[in-house]
Amino acid sequence: QAQLVESGGGLVQAGGSLRLSCAASGRTFSSYAMGWFRQAPGKEREFVAAISWSGGSTTYAASVKGRFTISRDNAKNTVHLQMHTLIPEDTAVYYCAGGRVPYDSAQQRDYVYWGQGTQVTVSS
Numbered sequence: 001q002a003q004l005v006e007s008g009g010g011l012v013q014a015g016g017s018l019r020l021s022c023a024a025s026g027r028t029f030s031s032y033a034m035g036w037f038r039q040a041p042g043k044e045r046e047f048v049a050a051i052s053w054s055g056g057s058t059t060y061a062a063s064v065k066g067r068f069t070i071s072r073d074n075a076k077n078t079v080h081l082q083m084h085t086l087i088p089e090d091t092a093v094y095y096c097a098g099g100r101v102p103y104d105s106a107q108q109r110d111y112v113y114w115g116q117g118t119q120v121t122v123s124s
Helices: none
Strands: 003-007 010-013 018-025 034-039 046-051 058-060 068-073 078-083 092-099 111-114 118-123
Touching: 003 092, 003 111, 018 034, 018 092, 018 118, 034 068, 034 078, 046 068, 046 078, 058 068
Parallel strands: 010 118
Antiparallel strands: 003 018, 018 078, 034 046, 034 092, 046 058, 068 078, 092 111, 092 118
């Protein structure tokens, strides 16, 4: 069974940076999209960023475009989310997701495997 484990979350001041990592095991995702989603308290889970199977195409939510960068290393079965210029509105639990499609989908229905999440808290 596939397992996704996120790491790298924490507490950071506004304007700071964090790098999230997701390690996959039990299954290779090299032929499928990987994504990051987040859920803030009292809100629904929302799309953050996605990357195609090859890493050649990426998609971002408008709220993070220009500040976040998603990348992947298929040899290591890992995906990363580099976050810069963090703002308090970025505070949420961030989830790594493994897709069932090869392209960088922003739709949750295109993701089958989910990690447990890592907390990111941005203080003002």
